[in-house]
Amino acid sequence: MPALPDYLRVSNAIMDDVRSGKLKPGDKLPSIAQLCVLHKVGASTIRQVYIRLEALEVVERYQGKGVFVTDPATWLRKP
Incomplete structure (x- = not known):
């Protein structure tokens, strides 16, 4: 199975930290x-991460x- 691109790997890690409560609403990255x-x-990868995470709210x-x-309630249940 091919590895995830770096920007997806990093953004998924940040989203997992939010889901687990390690990062809370209002926390500064x-x-x-x-x-x-x-x-x-x-740095260009992290900029892609920020763009993706902002698009996903x-x-x-x-x-x-x-x-x-942001508050996970705003993005966790979106279809």
Whole structure:
């Protein structure tokens, strides 16, 4: 079975952390640089992760402030 692309692997890991309660609504995600080191990927991959998570409404991005976890109730039950 082929491995998942890095952006899916990382975004799924973040979503799992939200589902498990490790990340809570309102928590600020680490910076792009920190996530690069943590997941051993490049900055462009983390930017893809943030774009995907924002499209899925898992996070909200605020320019100059960061990326924050939304309430899982808003995205967990969507069809």
